[in-house]
Amino acid sequence: MASLAEKLKSLLGIARPFDESFFEELTDALIEGDIGAKTAVELVDELEKTCRQKCTASREAVLESLRDALLPYMRSTELKPEAGKTSIYLVLGVNGVGKTTTVAKLARFFRDGRAKNVVIAACDTFRAAAIEQLAIHGERLGIRVIMHQHGSDPAAVAFDAAASVSAHGGGLVLADTAGRLHNKENLIHELQKIDRVAASKADAGCYKKLLVVDATTGQNALRQAEVFHEAVGVDAVILTKYDSTARGGSAFSISKELSIPAAYIGFGEKYSDIGVFNPAQYLAELVGSA
Structure with a gap:
């Protein structure tokens, strides 16, 4: 099964307008990539607004905007045992x-x-x-x-x-x-x-x-x-x-x-x-x- 990155590469590798059809396919790719349906729709709605504001929305710009939209939700932590405890x-x-x-x-x-x-x-x-x-x-x-x-x-x-x-x-x-x-x-x-x-x-x-x-x-x-x-x-x-x-x-x-x-x-x-x-x-x- 293709990874999300491979699906996005395929989707963005075709010269095509960033129209409604494109964003529908992008939503499907995110859902298939385990992002979750509700979240995928919200992310793509946000991404669509961003892309329309950038008249020269390129493949690079789309990926960068997608990563920027995902990053605020990603949490990480590092565990450090305390000495003497x-x-x-x-x-x-x-x-x-x-x-x-x-x-x-x-x-x-x-x-x-x-x-x-x-x-x-x-x-x-x-x-x-x-x-x-x-x-x-x-x-x-x-x-x-x-x-x-x-x-x-x-x-x-x-x-x-x-x-x-x-x-x-x-x-x-x-x-x-x-x-x-x-x-x-x-x-x-x-x-x-x-x-x-x-x-x-x-x-x-x-x-x-x-x-x-x-x-x-x-x-x-x-x-x-x-x-x-x-x-x-x-x-x-x-x-x-x-x-x-x-x-x-x-x-x-x-x-x-x-x-x-x-x-x-x-x-x-x-x-x-x-x-x-x-x-x-x-x-x-x-x-x-x-």
Whole structure:
């Protein structure tokens, strides 16, 4: 499936007037690019007025105007654990988005100069493979993994991890959680229990909930964000599979509709393949360049 940038390139690559037909096709392209129907219509209405005011509206001018219209809605944040305090980052997301691998990437990212003591908590006790996967990541990275047996209370794992970090003078707990949305009621109850424990064990202002979403899933990512945000609240999103050519506007939709900023992007298989989210770069890649 063509990306939004490719669709815009095709649309703008034809010598044609910027008439009603053009703006209708532009609206369709934005909707197909996961911008959302209501937002797409609003953006194109604004863009149409801008283009009519510029008599020499070129392809470059249209793309620049589109990026300028999108940018105010893009939120970003960077997390910085405080030295000497116990921070807990609860990592949320449905199965299959790369959540457990993202936890390992975050562990390396924060360990390398951003947090003195990083611990992983294997709070997805429902899926035995998740515990084993984190144990392997921890061994490779030289990072402690707090785990209980398969089927045990996930909140107890979070409690023990936080207690361990506090006993060592502070640090960061990265807690991997279950993501089985097919059993949503049980999952939400479980997450709310972990949420209460984590909130009580972290120092003031040091508890964050991070939602991992697949950057290629479009409006599904927005719906996932709505579910988790309603259940426990989400402080930031992390985009995985960001290197895919089918990259869509999910981060924009989540930012605009739910006011949740993006924090990090995952773009490869290596532990080092994670970076801070850059709104301007994201939008340039989303809509393309002239």
